[in-house]
Amino acid sequence: MLSKKITDGTEFVVFDMEWNQPMPGKEYPFDVSKLTGEIIEIGALKYVYDNGEIIYKDSFSTSIVPVQYTKLHYHVKKVTHKKNTDLLKGVPFKEAYAGFRDFCGDAILVGWGSSDPGMLKMNLSFFGLDPKLDMFFLDLQPIFSLFAGLRGSQRSVEAAVDFYKIDKNEIFHSATADAHYTGAVFEEIFKHNKPSEVISAISSSSIDPDVPSDFSFVGPECLDSTTAFASASRFIKKCPLCEKDLNAKIPPFRIRKSQYALLECRQHGELFSRTRVKKSKSGNFYPASVMRFATQNDYWLVASKKEEFDKYGEKGKPVEKTEEENNES
Numbered sequence: 001m002l003s004k005k006i007t008d009g010t011e012f013v014v015f016d017m018e019w020n021q022p023m024p025g026k027e028y029p030f031d032v033s034k035l036t037g038e039i040i041e042i043g044a045l046k047y048v049y050d051n052g053e054i055i056y057k058d059s060f061s062t063s064i065v066p067v068q069y070t071k072l073h074y075h076v077k078k079v080t081h082k083k084n085t086d087l088l089k090g091v092p093f094k095e096a097y098a099g100f101r102d103f104c105g106d107a108i109l110v111g112w113g114s115s116d117p118g119m120l121k122m123n124l125s126f127f128g129l130d131p132k133l134d135m136f137f138l139d140l141q142p143i144f145s146l147f148a149g150l151r152g153s154q155r156s157v158e159a160a161v162d163f164y165k166i167d168k169n170e171i172f173h174s175a176t177a178d179a180h181y182t183g184a185v186f187e188e189i190f191k192h193n194k195p196s197e198v199i200s201a202i203s204s205s206s207i208d209p210d211v212p213s214d215f216s217f218v219g220p221e222c223l224d225s226t227t228a229f230a231s232a233s234r235f236i237k238k239c240p241l242c243e244k245d246l247n248a249k250i251p252p253f254r255i256r257k258s259q260y261a262l263l264e265c266r267q268h269g270e271l272f273s274r275t276r277v278k279k280s281k282s283g284n285f286y287p288a289s290v291m292r293f294a295t296q297n298d299y300w301l302v303a304s305k306k307e308e309f310d311k312y313g314e315k316g317k318p319v320e321k322t323e324e325e326n327n328e329s
């Protein structure tokens with residue numbers, strides 16, 4: 001993905017959202033898959049990058065009155081400590097989003113985990129607004145793992161708060177508190193590492209949420225798995241966005257049941273791909289591939305698999321339970 005250039009004056013908006021969920025088994029007069037969560041709170045902090053530091057500038061917080069999921073789902077109730085009456089306090093989504101978007105300006109959005117931009121876009125679409133965010137997005141979670149030496153693992157924001165010994169004076173799981181904690185972790189990452197390295201990791205990991213970033217492919221049935229793997233090769237030859245030929249930065253290699261590659265489109269950036277061969281009901285083999293714009297975790301995954309492949313070949317490291325089962329998503 002074309003990365004956003006970070007210079008003095010670049011702004012970041014660290015944000016978090018809470019959303020309510022549909023009641024299981026309840027009938028709704030619309031397709032629930034079009035609104036898997038209705039946003040009820042947005043919290044955000046603004047920072048500006050200046051000379052190797054990020055400096056806190058401003059904060060934003062809003063509660064939204066839901067119109068579809070008006071009773072708290074028990075899980076949301078448990079996690080957020082909200083009450084049903086809390087859902088009556090706030091503003092309509094449209095108004096809340098306008099305020100949030102105005103607050104963001106030209107900033108890069110920063111969140112913990114990759115789900116918030118998609119949820120925001122889903123709510124915009126559902127409520128008839130333009131789903132284009134027109135902002136880059138950075139998932140801070142793998143950046144934290146990278147700098148904390150915990151690559152390939154997913155940690156909660158609370159674990160990151162503990163890692164940096166940040167004061168826990170607010171209850172987790174309100175959007176405002178979690179945005180505050182994510183912002184504190186963001187500050188600590190800059191404090192404890194070389195700013196140039198943080199900037200480089202951040203710019204290579206920020207994505208444009210308005211552009212699809214995940215692609216999948218299911219190939220035809222074949223009589224053996226080698227042919228099935230081969231038939232997936234045309235899928236990883238061309239950029240799924242512009243159809244131009246991809247360069248192989250790490251050419252496809254097969255280890256155990258997966259084939260990995262790191263590819264590059266001149267225009268759109270680096271792509272991670274993984275193909276697995278599955279068995280059909282009739283006993284034939286078919287390839288199932290995923291390709292996505294490479295994140296920090298993906299670079300780590302493909303590099304570590306390649307290292308293992310170079311050392312042990314196609315069968316991989318001879319152990320019963322490998323990291324593969326634990327780490328792959």
Ligand SMILES: [Zn+2]
Pocket residue numbers: 239240241242243244265266267268269
């Ligand atoms: Zn392309």
